[in-house]
Structure formats: C-alpha cells, structure tokens
Amino acid sequence: MKKLIFLLMLGLAAATAHAQVKFETRSTDAVRALAEQRGKLVFIDLYAPWCPPCRMMDKQVFSREDVGRFMEERFVCAKYDTDKSVGRELLRRYGEGAVPTYLIFDTAGELLGRMQGGSSPEEFMEGIRTILGRRSEKR
Numbered sequence: 001m002k003k004l005i006f007l008l009m010l011g012l013a014a015a016t017a018h019a020q021v022k023f024e025t026r027s028t029d030a031v032r033a034l035a036e037q038r039g040k041l042v043f044i045d046l047y048a049p050w051c052p053p054c055r056m057m058d059k060q061v062f063s064r065e066d067v068g069r070f071m072e073e074r075f076v077c078a079k080y081d082t083d084k085s086v087g088r089e090l091l092r093r094y095g096e097g098a099v100p101t102y103l104i105f106d107t108a109g110e111l112l113g114r115m116q117g118g119s120s121p122e123e124f125m126e127g128i129r130t131i132l133g134r135r136s137e138k139r
Helices: 002-019 028-038 052-060 065-074 085-094 121-138
Strands: 041-047 075-081 101-105 111-116
Touching (some): 028 075
C-alpha cells in the first residue's frame, strides 16, 4: 500500500512539473542559440529571491498549465537572479531597476518588449500577447 501511495504521489509531482513554465539557467548566449535552433523567441525573467511579487509570479502564474503551455509554444524561457552578475547586468541594461522584469528578445538579440511587476495570469498573458502582436505588425 505504501508503494502505491508513493507511486501516486510521484505521478502527481511529475504532472505538476510538466504543467509549469520551464526556465533555463544557461548563459544568455546558450539560451539564444537554443531559441534559434527551435525557431522560438527568448523570454527572460529577472527576479530576486527576496522579492514578494517575484515569488507570487512563480506560485500563481508560472506554475499554471495554460501559462506553461503558452510559453513553451513560443519561447525558450530563462530566469536570472538580479543579485548575481548576469541578472544584475541585464537589469541595468534593459530594466528600470525594479523586479520582476520580463524581457522578450528575438534571436538576433533585439529587445521586442518589456514588462514589469507582478500580475494576474490573465494580465501577464495579455501583456505577452500585446508584445507578440506588435512584432507581427512590424513584419
């Protein structure tokens, strides 16, 4: 009986892990190369471990199945801590000093759009769609 409960819990954990946004922690060059290889854009989450809105976004937005599926179809996602060198430099260069900051790049490194702050899943997805829509209009 204990084995059955353990297997059931393991299956639930695997299903939950599959439903969320998958973030890379590789170098920015490796993430860009991966996006180019997959024909996707790059999404970067600049966060800080001490930031309440960042933690809220992880729990309430990035953990959702619909958000995970949406992001997986369009982006290679990466997450960088702004208390560390790569995240700090990206925030200095592309952010306005506040976390969380979300950046969307094409594979040539052009910044397509930026969003800041915590939001509901619906607001987050609408912001992403707006940035993607502006990109489509330029083509």
